[in-house]
Amino acid sequence: MEPDRRERVIAALTADLPEGVLVTNRDSLDAYRWDRANDPDAGVPLAVVRATSTEDVQAAMRIAAREGVAVIPRGAGSGLSGGSSAQDDAIVIALDRMRRITIDPVVQMATVQPGAFNVEVKAAASEHGLWYPPDPSSQEFCSIGGNVATNAGGLCCVKYGVTTDYVLGLTVVLADGKAVKLGGPRLKDVAGLSLTKLFVGSEGTLGIITEIVLRLVPAQRTPTTLVAMFPTLSGAIQAVLDIKGAMRPSMLEFMDGVAINAVEDMMRMELDRSAAAMLIVQSDEPEALAAEQIAAVEVICEANGATECYATSDPDESEALIEARRQAIPAVEKRGALLLEDVGVPLPRLGDLVLGVAEIAARHRTEISIVAHAGDGNTHPLLVLDPSDPGQKERADIAYGEVMDLAIALGGTITGEHGVGRLKQPWLGDYLGEDVLDLNLRIKKALDPQNILNPGAVFGAI
Amino acid sequence: MEPDRRERVIAALTADLPEGVLVTNRDSLDAYRWDRANDPDAGVPLAVVRATSTEDVQAAMRIAAREGVAVIPRGAGSGLSGGSSAQDDAIVIALDRMRRITIDPVVQMATVQPGAFNVEVKAAASEHGLWYPPDPSSQEFCSIGGNVATNAGGLCCVKYGVTTDYVLGLTVVLADGKAVKLGGPRLKDVAGLSLTKLFVGSEGTLGIITEIVLRLVPAQRTPTTLVAMFPTLSGAIQAVLDIKGAMRPSMLEFMDGVAINAVEDMMRMELDRSAAAMLIVQSDEPEALAAEQIAAVEVICEANGATECYATSDPDESEALIEARRQAIPAVEKRGALLLEDVGVPLPRLGDLVLGVAEIAARHRTEISIVAHAGDGNTHPLLVLDPSDPGQKERADIAYGEVMDLAIALGGTITGEHGVGRLKQPWLGDYLGEDVLDLNLRIKKALDPQNILNPGAVFGAI
Numbered sequence: 001m002e003p004d005r006r007e008r009v010i011a012a013l014t015a016d017l018p019e020g021v022l023v024t025n026r027d028s029l030d031a032y033r034w035d036r037a038n039d040p041d042a043g044v045p046l047a048v049v050r051a052t053s054t055e056d057v058q059a060a061m062r063i064a065a066r067e068g069v070a071v072i073p074r075g076a077g078s079g080l081s082g083g084s085s086a087q088d089d090a091i092v093i094a095l096d097r098m099r100r101i102t103i104d105p106v107v108q109m110a111t112v113q114p115g116a117f118n119v120e121v122k123a124a125a126s127e128h129g130l131w132y133p134p135d136p137s138s139q140e141f142c143s144i145g146g147n148v149a150t151n152a153g154g155l156c157c158v159k160y161g162v163t164t165d166y167v168l169g170l171t172v173v174l175a176d177g178k179a180v181k182l183g184g185p186r187l188k189d190v191a192g193l194s195l196t197k198l199f200v201g202s203e204g205t206l207g208i209i210t211e212i213v214l215r216l217v218p219a220q221r222t223p224t225t226l227v228a229m230f231p232t233l234s235g236a237i238q239a240v241l242d243i244k245g246a247m248r249p250s251m252l253e254f255m256d257g258v259a260i261n262a263v264e265d266m267m268r269m270e271l272d273r274s275a276a277a278m279l280i281v282q283s284d285e286p287e288a289l290a291a292e293q294i295a296a297v298e299v300i301c302e303a304n305g306a307t308e309c310y311a312t313s314d315p316d317e318s319e320a321l322i323e324a325r326r327q328a329i330p331a332v333e334k335r336g337a338l339l340l341e342d343v344g345v346p347l348p349r350l351g352d353l354v355l356g357v358a359e360i361a362a363r364h365r366t367e368i369s370i371v372a373h374a375g376d377g378n379t380h381p382l383l384v385l386d387p388s389d390p391g392q393k394e395r396a397d398i399a400y401g402e403v404m405d406l407a408i409a410l411g412g413t414i415t416g417e418h419g420v421g422r423l424k425q426p427w428l429g430d431y432l433g434e435d436v437l438d439l440n441l442r443i444k445k446a447l448d449p450q451n452i453l454n455p456g457a458v459f460g461a462i
Numbered sequence: 463m464e465p466d467r468r469e470r471v472i473a474a475l476t477a478d479l480p481e482g483v484l485v486t487n488r489d490s491l492d493a494y495r496w497d498r499a500n501d502p503d504a505g506v507p508l509a510v511v512r513a514t515s516t517e518d519v520q521a522a523m524r525i526a527a528r529e530g531v532a533v534i535p536r537g538a539g540s541g542l543s544g545g546s547s548a549q550d551d552a553i554v555i556a557l558d559r560m561r562r563i564t565i566d567p568v569v570q571m572a573t574v575q576p577g578a579f580n581v582e583v584k585a586a587a588s589e590h591g592l593w594y595p596p597d598p599s600s601q602e603f604c605s606i607g608g609n610v611a612t613n614a615g616g617l618c619c620v621k622y623g624v625t626t627d628y629v630l631g632l633t634v635v636l637a638d639g640k641a642v643k644l645g646g647p648r649l650k651d652v653a654g655l656s657l658t659k660l661f662v663g664s665e666g667t668l669g670i671i672t673e674i675v676l677r678l679v680p681a682q683r684t685p686t687t688l689v690a691m692f693p694t695l696s697g698a699i700q701a702v703l704d705i706k707g708a709m710r711p712s713m714l715e716f717m718d719g720v721a722i723n724a725v726e727d728m729m730r731m732e733l734d735r736s737a738a739a740m741l742i743v744q745s746d747e748p749e750a751l752a753a754e755q756i757a758a759v760e761v762i763c764e765a766n767g768a769t770e771c772y773a774t775s776d777p778d779e780s781e782a783l784i785e786a787r788r789q790a791i792p793a794v795e796k797r798g799a800l801l802l803e804d805v806g807v808p809l810p811r812l813g814d815l816v817l818g819v820a821e822i823a824a825r826h827r828t829e830i831s832i833v834a835h836a837g838d839g840n841t842h843p844l845l846v847l848d849p850s851d852p853g854q855k856e857r858a859d860i861a862y863g864e865v866m867d868l869a870i871a872l873g874g875t876i877t878g879e880h881g882v883g884r885l886k887q888p889w890l891g892d893y894l895g896e897d898v899l900d901l902n903l904r905i906k907k908a909l910d911p912q913n914i915l916n917p918g919a920v921f922g923a924i
Contacts, residue, residue, distance in 0.1 A: 106707055107809045151652045162650060164659065165627055180897045185808040187838040188624060188878035190613045190663050191886075191893050192902045192920065197626065197659035201652050218710050245568055248680050286751050346647040347569045376649040416650035424653075431653050435642045439909070440655050446908035447901070458654065 001089040006046060009067050013047055013091070016059040023048040032094060033086040035079035036138075037340075037423055043088030045072065050094045054171055054179050054210040057093055061208065062177030064091055070455045073204035075114055075143030080340050081421025083150065083203045083457050093208055095145050103128050103216070109168065109185050110214045114145020118152075121214065130216040133160035136417070137326040145209050151201030153417030155322065158375035159250040159284075160217075162417065164200040169213030172199055172206075175448040185213050198443075203419050204454035206447045223250055223284040224294045225318040226311040228301035229275040233358070235305035236277035237351040240374045242300045243281060244347060247293050251282035252375030253325045256354075259369045259382075262331035263324050271324070272308060279306075279374065280325050282318070328371040332382045335367070339383035339400045342424075345412030347377045356406045357381045364399040366392070378416035401427065420458045428458065463551040468508060471529050475509055475553070478521040485510040494556060495548040497541035498600075499802075499885050505550030507534065512556045516633055516641050516672040519555055523670065524639030526553055532917045535666035537576055537605030542802050543883025545612065545665045545919050555670055557607050565590050565678070571630065571647050572676040576607020583676065592678040595622035598879070599788040607671050613663030615879030617784065620837035621712040621746075622679075624879065626662040631675030634661055634668075637910040647675050660905070665881050666916035668909045685712055685746040686756045687780040688773040690763035691737040695820070697767035698739035699813040702836045704762045705743060706809060709755050713744035714837030715787045718816075721831045721844075724793035725786045733786070734770060741768075741836065742787050744780070790833040794844045797829070801845035801862045804886075807874030809839045818868045819843045826861040828854070840878035863889065882920045890920065 001009075013022050023029065024047045033042045046069070049060040064071045070090040077084055077096075086092055098113035101121055105128040112121055118139040121132045135154035136142055146152070148170070153162045169183035183189060183196035199206055230236040236254060243249060255263070255278045264271045271278065279301065283293040290313070298309045312318055332338065345353045354370055357379075361368035372379035381403050385396040404414045404427045414420070414427045429437050444451075444459060451462050463471075475484050485491065486509045495504045508531065511522040526533045532552040539546055539558075548554055560575035563583055567590040574583055580601040583594045597616035598604055608614070610632070615624045631645035645651060645658035661668055692698040698716060705711060717725070717740045726733045733740065741763065745755040752775070760771045774780055794800065807815045816832055819841075823830035834841035843865050847858040866876045866889045876882070876889045891899050906913075906921060913924050 106703060108706070151656065153650050157650065161627070164656065165623070174897075174901070178897055180895075180901065182898065184873065186806050186873075186875050186878070187809070188615050188619065188806050188835070188840045189875040190879055190881055191875050191877045192882065192890060192898065193668075193905055194613065194626065194659050194663045195898070195901060195905075197656050197662075198905075200659075201656045206655075241568060244570070286748050288750075289748050344648050344650050347649070373650070378650045411646065411648075413648050413651040413653050415653045416648070417652055419652055420654065428654060433642075435636075435640050436644065436654070436657070439636070439642065439657060442908040443655055443657075443660075443905055446904040 001046065005067065009063060009069055010047060012063045013049065013060060016063060017049060017056055018052065021050055021052060021056055023050060032074060032092045035077045035082060035084040037080055037082035037085065037421060039082040039085035039422055042085040043090065045086045045090045045092045048092040048094055050097050052097050054173065057173045057208050057210050058177045058179055060091055060093055061173050064452055065176050065450065068450055068452060070452050072454055073208045075146035076117065076141055078138045078142040079146060079150065079421060080418045081415065082423045083419050083421035085422050087456060095143065098210065103130065105130065107185055108216045110216055112144050112212050112214060114143060114209050114212065116144050118142050118144055118147055125216050126219060129219050131219045132166065132214060132216055134163045134166060137329065144212060148200055148209055148212055149203050150417065150419035153373065153378065155251050155253060155325065155373065157373065158252050159248055164197055166215045167196060167200050167212060168215050170196055170199055170209055171211035173208045173210055175207065175450065175453050183213065203421065203458050205444060205458050206453060221284045221286065222313065222315050223282040223318060224290040224311060224313040225321050226281045226294050226297050226309060227321050228279045228306040229272045229308040230277045230306050231275065232305060233276050233354055234351060236279055237354060239279060239301050239304040239306070240350060241347060242304065243297055244375055246296060246300065249281050249375060250284040251280060253280040254372040254374035255325060255328055256370045258367065259328045259332055259371050262335060263328055266327060266331040266334065267324060269324055280321055325371070329380065329382065332369050332384060336384040337387045339385065339396055341381040341400065341403050342415045342418040343381065343403060343407035343412055344376065344378040344416030345407055345410045349410040349412065350374065350377050352410055353379060353407060353412065357403055360399050360402045360406065364395040366396045366399045368399065376416065422457055425458060425460045463508065467529065471525060471531055472509060474525045475511065475522060478525060479511060479518055480514065483512055483514060483518055485512060494536060494554045497539045497544060497546040499542055499544035499547065499883060501544040501547035501884055504547040505552065507548045507552045507554045510554040510556055512559050514559050516635065519635045519670050519672050520639045520641055522553055522555055523635050526914055527638050527912065530912055530914060532914050534916055535670045537608035538579065538603055540600045540604040541608060541612065541883060542880045543877065544885045545881050545883035547884050549918060557605065560672065565592065567592065569647055570678045572678055574606050574674050574676060576605060576671050576674065578606050580604050580606055580609055587678050588681060591681050593681045594628065594676060594678055596625045596628060599791060606674060610662055610671055610674055611665050612879065612881035615835065615840065617713050617715060617787065617835065619835065620714050621710055626659055628677045629658060629662050629674060630677050632658055632661055632671050633673035635670045635672055637669065637912065637915050645675065665883065665920050667906060667920050668915060683746045683748065684775065684777050685744040685780060686752040686773060686775040687783050688743045688756050688759050688771060689783050690741045690768040691734045691770040692739045692768050693737065694767060695739050695816055696813060698741055699816060701741060701763050701766040701768070702812060703809060704766065705759055706837055708758060708762065711743050711837060712746040713742060715742040716834040716836035717787060717790055718832045720829065721790045721794055721833045724797060725790055728793040728796065729786060729789060731786055742783055791842065791844065794831050794846060798846040799849045801847065801858055803843040803862065803865050804877045804880040805843065805865055805869035805874055806838065806840040806878035807869055807872045811872040811874065812836065812839050814872055815841060815869060815874065819865055822861050822864045822868065826857040828858045828861045830861065838878065884919055887920060887922045
């Protein structure tokens with residue numbers, strides 16, 4: 001950026017924002033350049049706006065619009081697809097200070113600012129005997145705004161749906177700096193286009209979310225949890241299909257042998273290291289029915305070759321088993337740098353996907369571990385690599401693309417819950433096809449004609 | 463329309479559509495001019511295309527686009543807001559012949575054509591032990607395509623959500639005649655903008671839906687149903703709030719004294735004609751818990767002055783009680799022509815809405831009966847009038863607008879589940895405000911630059 005334009009933008013931000021909101025110090029800027037995708041192409045932003053209010057976001061957005069400067073919205077920086085990677089000369093709008101949470105127990109809703117962590121929303125709801133279900137594995141350190149921006153999923157989605165199912169209203173700052181309220185604390189509302197739903201999952205490309213009205217539900221009952229170990233991948237996958245055909249579990253998770261071993265290395269839970277796969281299944285029905293369902297799950301698992309099944313309705317023990325699944329990605333990450341996939345397929349193709357990924361791994365001599373929200377057909381193949389070995393990096397990059405190509409060929413998606421961001425952007429067109437991509441772009445252009453809202457994310461160059 | 467243009471359009475439709483699809487006979491056209499809103503301004507279309515396939519819709523749409531002719535999509539014609547009112551010289555695209563339903567029990571999804579009735583989808587699902595929850599009172603004669611176009615609700619939504627919560631994928635014919643597939647049989651998918659959700663509830667203004675992929679859930683358990691009669695409106699409303707604060711019922715419906723009497727006139731169910739209000743509450747939890755919940759509901763109702771509570775877990779008796787609620791609108795309709803509202807408010811304002819409507823009715827000497835999906839804050843004030851009395855019609859029209867103004871003033875919506883259509887279009891801007899209406903229009907223009915898709919519905923003149 002030309003030095004005088006740069007100075008003009010900084011001066012305008014300084015003038016229009018409250019003291020302490022603007023960050024321009026180079027060392028401080030570095031903390032806002034990367035999300036968990038660690039995009040090597042992340043640039044150096046011009047400034048970071050650590051907004052404290054919708055008005056702060058509006059002030060920054062108005063200046064960005066006037067000067068044609070790109071804006072990168074950012075929550076907790078826990079994104080896995082590079083949706084918050086900074087760009088050179090952009091303004092990063094960080095929502096990490098906006099963390100207010102208000103619960104209305106009568107209407108069973110939460111009004112939250114985007115920077116609040118997912119677990120903080122859950123905790124605030126539980127004080128009133130209520131529950132906010134979506135539970136990405138990163139729930140301890142991901143922001144609710146990021147969850148909305150990516151339409152995040154999690155472990156309980158197999159029964160309770162994803163983020164969009166809980167979003168009733170949004171306050172959004174648009175590309176021109178105007179703030180609008182979409183939806184609100186109404187359980188049913190069909191007046192006008194479903195804009196609330198359109199902004200959910202738009203990854204900061206249509207506007208910046210500054211407040212969210214969430215639907216809450218009564219507290220979950222204490223679930224009964226079953227862990228089953230399988231000697232074969234195919235046995236575990238068939239058990240997933242059989243379980244889904246027989247009931248609606250509240251969790252149905254999968255880990256392969258590599259993940260089991262990585263978790264065992266980290267957590268020492270006495271998991272069977274020789275198993276090819278492990279399923280974690282939960283029922284949160286009332287006690288008698290839950291016991292009945294979990295007994296049926298055990299029969300299904302054993303019929304599909306499970307060597308060991310262990311069930312518990314003790315809350316701490318249940319939580320420890322689920323924590324094993326939540327820690328699978330960090331555990332595998334200890335084996336090397338990760339390239340993290342998020343491909344999903346229609347459930348009957350789950351086996352083809354899992355076996356196909358193994359074939360890709362073998363062909364490219366790349367280690368790929370799979371953990372999955374199996375009941376949703378949503379898998380996370382984890383490509384493990386030593387980034388200092390250029391040959392390995394190159395092979396992993398090719399395998400990364402081939403996994404997405406495979407998912408597309410199986411009628412699946414390139415991303416089930418993490419978002420496209422910058423890392424998966426090159427595959428979006430292959431997945432959507434020309435006509436649907438064009439529809440996306442027409443809406444993007446209608447709402448952000450200058451392409452200043454998170455440019456490069458989702459859509460790449462426009 | 464100029465005669466030569468008219469001839470050219472008819473000739474093109476005749477040439478490009480299979481035999482038997484095009485209807486141009488004036489007497490036959492009349493059957494496609496009105497939906498249940500009986501819009502007095504409905505025009506006479508140029509032709510009706512009774513499509514048998516996505517390709518038929520595309521062929522008609524391409525001609526409409528080339529000639530700049532308006533297209534009115536139409537399902538079963540059961541709409542209550544005039545969303546399918548014909549216009550002079552428009553092409554009505556009727557989807558009533560496209561009724562195929564395919565159930566995949568493994569993935570628990572249905573692939574349906576838009577003309578299938580809601581109950582037909584339910585019946586096909588139930589053959590596999592599955593359930594499609596959304597249940598508008600018109601379920602016996604409304605089409606699933608219309609349900610998607612309006613994001614229809616119903617009675618079980620208080621626990622099970624609305625249509626959009628079950629739509630995973632759509633095939634849509636766009637304004638230029640291209641057909642696109644959005645979403646599909648994947649339980650989680652965040653690649654690109656949430657276009658599937660945008661098209662749900664768009665009332666035919668963005669495209670014509672020709673196929674739908676629906677999520678199904680396991681069959682509902684036999685519910686326990688409680689009916690409670692209240693001597694006061696306020697007692698019934700407080701009971702609604704108390705029940706919602708204590709549990710998540712699978713149904714929580716309200717009828718006022720006028721509706722109770724109208725239903726009793728029609729169905730002879732020995733309802734207490736002197737009651738001011740009646741609640742119908744259901745729990746579909748497993749038996750022991752359902753009994754416990756319904757007992758708690760009874761305590762709440764009695765504490766709020768209920769004079770009579772009757773509970774049953776007999777399926778036929780339950781169904782008869784719910785049928786009373788479903789028949790409330792047709793029953794009240796026997797008292798005169800109806801102007802049907804669909805206003806919704808945040809739950810704590812439900813009492814203000816119900817009492818405010820009574821005040822409007824008294825002030826304009828108009829009978830307004832209220833039935834409501836009370837647990838969602840979604841009410842249907844029914845304005846009863848003798849249309850042959852011009853004074854009464856005029857007063858009712860004013861009251862109709864004042865009810866919407868009241869809902870807006872209470873932080874509510876002008877339509878919770880029926881759609882804006884043509885009847886509520888004049889109030890959309892008041893509800894959305896200028897900026898959000900502008901956002902709606904930008905998307906409409908981006909997707910339908912000629913404004914040929916259901917013009918006049920939702921947005922009025924553009």
